[in-house]
Amino acid sequence: MNFDFKKSLGQNFLRDNNIIKKISDTIDSNKDDLIIEIGPGAGALTKELVKKESDIICFEIDERLKSVLSEIKSDKLSIVFKDFLKINISDYINKEYKRIFFVGNLPYYITTAIINKIVFESNPYEIIIMIQKEVAERFMAKPNSKEYGSLSVFLQYNFDIEKISLVSKNCFIPVPKVDSMVIKLKNNKKTGIKNEEKFYKLVKDAFKQKRKNLRNNLKNYNLDNIEKILNSFNKDLTYRAEEITLDEFMEISNHID
Ligand code: SAM
Numbered sequence: 001m002n003f004d005f006k007k008s009l010g011q012n013f014l015r016d017n018n019i020i021k022k023i024s025d026t027i028d029s030n031k032d033d034l035i036i037e038i039g040p041g042a043g044a045l046t047k048e049l050v051k052k053e054s055d056i057i058c059f060e061i062d063e064r065l066k067s068v069l070s071e072i073k074s075d076k077l078s079i080v081f082k083d084f085l086k087i088n089i090s091d092y093i094n095k096e097y098k099r100i101f102f103v104g105n106l107p108y109y110i111t112t113a114i115i116n117k118i119v120f121e122s123n124p125y126e127i128i129i130m131i132q133k134e135v136a137e138r139f140m141a142k143p144n145s146k147e148y149g150s151l152s153v154f155l156q157y158n159f160d161i162e163k164i165s166l167v168s169k170n171c172f173i174p175v176p177k178v179d180s181m182v183i184k185l186k187n188n189k190k191t192g193i194k195n196e197e198k199f200y201k202l203v204k205d206a207f208k209q210k211r212k213n214l215r216n217n218l219k220n221y222n223l224d225n226i227e228k229i230l231n232s233f234n235k236d237l238t239y240r241a242e243e244i245t246l247d248e249f250m251e252i253s254n255h256i257d
Helices: 017-026 044-049 063-069 108-121 133-140 150-158 196-206 223-232 246-253
Strands: 034-038 055-059 077-080 100-105 126-132 159-167 180-187
Touching (some): 017 159, 017 180, 034 044, 044 055, 108 126, 108 133, 108 150, 126 133, 126 159, 133 150, 133 159, 133 180, 150 159, 150 180, 150 196, 150 246, 196 246, 223 246
Parallel strands (some): 034 055, 034 100, 055 077
Antiparallel strands (some): 126 180, 159 180
8 A cells, every 4th residue: 555654643554354354243233323433544444344234434533544535435434534532422423323333443542542532422332443452451351460450440340341353463554563452342331339430530549559559549538438348358458459359449439438
């Protein structure tokens, strides 16, 4: 492809048809659904997605891709040349859809910002994304592993996360430094949280300094209260956040003032 790839925009385009097909097959959408693709690039995945019955909206920041993307002909497809992080998602949804699927081979440096935006500004049914392998491992990490952090807890609270495929860096042009993984985040917000803001803050604070224990990281909280709840799990304030499960964080957050 004769294109001046911009590293600053995370432009590593997919060139492996099996992977493209696999991502597309993961989306079981129909005519009542909407697919939102973030960063279509030269349209490798978009060309596969337009074979479905669903409407598709793509957000691409780089206007140099206008001519190549305009070659994809479909009346279900609209392409918006804007920074996904700066748009208001609902401004572009002008119909009632049953389910909204988000998909994209995401620029690595804004993966978390994109997911945060989707979670807080829309109601996704599923998010199917290709991201750096190490980041995907953090998303799916379980307690007592070094990858487990506040992001793992936040995402696993909101979604069931499934690995779809490992993707070698050789499947991209230009070849990036790292391998990737396709994962599916299925909306399944856990119930039973009294105050979500408190829960998010607690988790963030608990992991503030990963090597410190809960007594240190949560010193601005009512520690007697927290200790009581931890004791009910046979744990105490000498434990570190990485040893606390999602259910336990939820329970603690329901008992702090
Ligand atoms: N989907 C294509 C593929 O798999 O071949 C391209 C993927 S490439 C990793 C990421 C794409 O996201 C690039 O086309 C880049 O220009 C675009 N992009 C980067 N930042 C963006 C942003 N903030 N909003 C929308 N698109 C963005």
